[in-house]
């Protein structure tokens with residue numbers, strides 16, 4: 001406990017569209033919350049073989065060619081842009097996630113503040129601002145040296161690409177809390193995994209407007225006991241701070257300081273250092289949220305009960321999940 005570092009990477013700036021919410025300025029804002037005494041590391045790019053553990057080789061060739069053929073700005077769908085250098089930036093972002101997981105295996109909490117984000121990217125397609133699934137690439141590589149990995153995704157959107165990468169395996173526990181009836185419209189409570197993976201995907205959709213009381217209820221009653229039971233060798237957080245109250249995309253009501261108890265609960269549950277990887281987060285208070293995440297990683301502290309109760313709707317959803325996943 002206490003040792004932690006950050007991965008930052010200037011090459012992320014090569015993938016930029018200043019008039020899009022997922023622009024480099026939002027990363028600069030997020031990085032403003034890194035405390036001065038945190039050591040900073042730069043990643044190596046992910047290797048082709050690392051990325052191909054998750055993505056179809058044909059998709060990667062197509063993506064690389066689409067980027068190379070882009071003069072200034074191109075679009076893969078109505079949300080997802082590319083620049084001439086986006087493929088390179090995506091390889092470095094995936095490399096940042098790999099480096100964060102490697103640092104965590106060596107005993108240090110590590111937060112990779114890299115972009116483009118990854119959790120919507122599927123095996124054979126870009127989606128929702130995401131080109132390469134950074135967390136899935138890092139997790140698949142780590143599975144070559146460890147047995148089990150837990151991934152908690154607190155981004156306001158469901159991480160469809162990450163879920164699908166591990167839907168059939170019992171070696172990765174994927175836990176997502178996200179805004180219900182919202183892009184990408186997956187992540188219902190009855191998506192629980194398939195075959196050997198049945199029971200190793202947990203989805204907790206929350207109503208728009210949910211507060212820390214709802215999030216802490218999901219964490220304490222579902223994610224923490226599921227992680228403790230699973231006892232993972234590696235713990236990755238898909239850290240999307242678009243649940244902040246002032247986010248222009250998400251509609252949740254989380255304050256910057258609320259990230260402190262959420263982070264602490266995962267530190268206590270996992271009993272291994274956390275590897276956090278940036279997903280979304282587009283609001284003015286993103287830097288403050290990042291500062292609170294590092295505060296939780298760098299010091300011991302207890303988690304107080306929120307001052308207000310979770311909504312009845314959250315309590316109903318949580319008790320349904322508890323029985324579906326046979327949690328105490």
Ligand SMILES: [Zn+2]
Pocket residue numbers: 155156157240242279280281
């Ligand atoms: Zn998001």
